[in-house]
Amino acid sequence: MTPLLLAQGLAIGLVNGALYILTALGLTLIYGILHIVNFAHGEIYMLGAMAVYVFFVVLQWPLGAALAAIVLLAALLGLAIERGVFRNLRGQWMQLLVASVGISLIIQSLSWIAFGAQEKNVPSVLPGVVALAGVRVPIERLAAAGVALVLVAALYWVVYRTRTGLAMRAIEEDEETARMLGVNADRVAAVAVALGFILAGLGGAFVAPIYSLNPGMGLEAILMSFIIIIIGGLGSITGTVLAGLAIGVLQSIGALALGAEAAHVLVFAAMIAVLILRPQGLLGRG
Amino acid sequence: MTVARVAALLLALIVLPFVATPYALHVAIVVLFNVTYTAALYAVLRMGYLSLGHAGFIALGAYTCVILSVRLGVSPWLGIPAGGLVAGLFAWGLGALTLRLRGIYFALAIFAFGEIVTAFFRAFDWFGGPAGIPGVPRPAFLGTPLASHFAFYWPVLVVAVLGIAILYRLQYTRFGAALLTLKTAESERLAESVGIPAARYKTANFVVSCVITGTMGTLHAQYLLFVNPQVFGSTMSTDLLIYAMVGGLAGFWGPILGAGLLTALGEQLFSVGYWKTLVYAAILMVVIMVLPGGLADLPRRLRAHFGAPR
Numbered sequence: 001m002t003p004l005l006l007a008q009g010l011a012i013g014l015v016n017g018a019l020y021i022l023t024a025l026g027l028t029l030i031y032g033i034l035h036i037v038n039f040a041h042g043e044i045y046m047l048g049a050m051a052v053y054v055f056f057v058v059l060q061w062p063l064g065a066a067l068a069a070i071v072l073l074a075a076l077l078g079l080a081i082e083r084g085v086f087r088n089l090r091g092q093w094m095q096l097l098v099a100s101v102g103i104s105l106i107i108q109s110l111s112w113i114a115f116g117a118q119e120k121n122v123p124s125v126l127p128g129v130v131a132l133a134g135v136r137v138p139i140e141r142l143a144a145a146g147v148a149l150v151l152v153a154a155l156y157w158v159v160y161r162t163r164t165g166l167a168m169r170a171i172e173e174d175e176e177t178a179r180m181l182g183v184n185a186d187r188v189a190a191v192a193v194a195l196g197f198i199l200a201g202l203g204g205a206f207v208a209p210i211y212s213l214n215p216g217m218g219l220e221a222i223l224m225s226f227i228i229i230i231i232g233g234l235g236s237i238t239g240t241v242l243a244g245l246a247i248g249v250l251q252s253i254g255a256l257a258l259g260a261e262a263a264h265v266l267v268f269a270a271m272i273a274v275l276i277l278r279p280q281g282l283l284g285r286g
Numbered sequence: 287m288t289v290a291r292v293a294a295l296l297l298a299l300i301v302l303p304f305v306a307t308p309y310a311l312h313v314a315i316v317v318l319f320n321v322t323y324t325a326a327l328y329a330v331l332r333m334g335y336l337s338l339g340h341a342g343f344i345a346l347g348a349y350t351c352v353i354l355s356v357r358l359g360v361s362p363w364l365g366i367p368a369g370g371l372v373a374g375l376f377a378w379g380l381g382a383l384t385l386r387l388r389g390i391y392f393a394l395a396i397f398a399f400g401e402i403v404t405a406f407f408r409a410f411d412w413f414g415g416p417a418g419i420p421g422v423p424r425p426a427f428l429g430t431p432l433a434s435h436f437a438f439y440w441p442v443l444v445v446a447v448l449g450i451a452i453l454y455r456l457q458y459t460r461f462g463a464a465l466l467t468l469k470t471a472e473s474e475r476l477a478e479s480v481g482i483p484a485a486r487y488k489t490a491n492f493v494v495s496c497v498i499t500g501t502m503g504t505l506h507a508q509y510l511l512f513v514n515p516q517v518f519g520s521t522m523s524t525d526l527l528i529y530a531m532v533g534g535l536a537g538f539w540g541p542i543l544g545a546g547l548l549t550a551l552g553e554q555l556f557s558v559g560y561w562k563t564l565v566y567a568a569i570l571m572v573v574i575m576v577l578p579g580g581l582a583d584l585p586r587r588l589r590a591h592f593g594a595p596r
Contacts (some may be wrong), residue, residue, distance in 0.1 A: 037390050088575065093389055094336055098531055099574050101524050105567035112560040219520065223401060226394055234390070261409035268402045275395045276383050 001257055004134050009253035011135045017248020018145035022203035024225040024240050025155060026196030032172045032235040033192040034086060036093060039100040042222025043107035044074060044197050048204025049213045050111065053120045063125065067205060074201030078194035086193065087186060104218070111215035119212040144206035151199065152241060159237060164191055172235060227271040233284020243282065287539060296447070303439045311435040313553045315509060317546050318446040322502045324529045324545035325450050326495040331535055332457070333491060334469035335385065336393040339400020340499060341522035343373040347500025348507035348518060349407055352422050357412070362425040366445075366504045373500020374493050381492035386485065388471060400523050404515040418514025422507055442505050449498040454538055456494065465491055521563070528570045534580020543582055
């Protein structure tokens, strides 16, 4: 493998990693508060991508209006699912997990019925390629990754600089004490789920012009997100960011060296290794 | 269930192939597959571990048998125990490594394992690649292959009854009772302090579950006449979980009831997979939200509600 190919793999890997982070961060946020791994998260990502197709391609809305609608719809869906399902099952991890699997299957099968198996394509919004010292990255991916990193920064600000973020961290630290000190845990959980869904919906929206879309695309996204939050440490935002970039790079260089399917197995192997050697993840707390 | 009821059920299962249409027999065979898998999954759920990738062990059994018979020319009869053995060996290794993880960590590890298994078979052409392996031979009895539904029903019934009997019996041994104490980290420490080898028990239980799952998987592949990475993928794993949850996790027969009812329903009503998944998932949500004990708990709830006073 030449240094140039390695640099190319590194660049694409970092860009892909930045996009993975968006979906994975929502998962880690929800885990921190509710202690569940939300299996329906991949479907929100898929719906985000499909919504771009519906609003931007079919209905010909301006891109900004389409993205605003996605943010709004994702937040509403998050609030509805938290209120209708998650809140009633708090404290029962097995039921919660299986319920999120059920929600995921419902969204997915409804989408297959509504959208059909025909792949959808969204035309490129920013065509062109950036080339730097021989390393070439499509502008679209670079822009999407850039916006993703801005959103990550915004999430840091929410979690570490606002009262709601303080309440989130308090609940994560010690829910009982936080409740006693007057933190409204239900409201915080609703905000966390809504924020997580917004991130996942936007994550899907940003990849819409890059991939062909079908209702099964959520599975791939949720798998990568699981692997990333396990490696980074469930509940750790910084861990998720670092693991997302690392997995993006591992996958793209692995695919260049060994082929795409083998890169998949490699990424899984990395996760199993972390689970065995350091189950709490690289930056997780036991 | 009383002895009389079990005997009546067995009798019905033996008489069934002589009176049923080939289609009804097909449904019965698929029900037996899923009932056995779900009973095996329940053995793991019962000790507080959510196996989200149990179909991976079906795939291991199925592929072992298919590779042996199609690629290496080994008798399909030998493939049946070989598939169970391979599934058991993987369960032993994986269980030893991951059963000390708790809750969500174990669930995700097994979910990833199921995905690795199918990704592996998809990655190599010798294992059939994405298209899988067609032309899987069925075993022969007295020189004739078990080609009809009627003939193939019998080995499926034997493995199902043996598997379920073993799982049922194990539950009521000291071993089976000890497993109930391993549900949380605290009670597990307590159990260890009175001399229960928790790690060894958990692994042993996981291996038994997966051997039975893998053994049935070999017959499943022979019945379908092919294998591919999709049939025993994550959808199968979540289906099994839905059967168990809908049936109810409080007792041995709940998951079996759930698997039987939902499989029969799924085979009857829906030709397109999406509708089946939608109906399964909707039933699952209703059960989780309003009937936490599952369908097996329904008679008791109805009695309590409309209540003959006791």
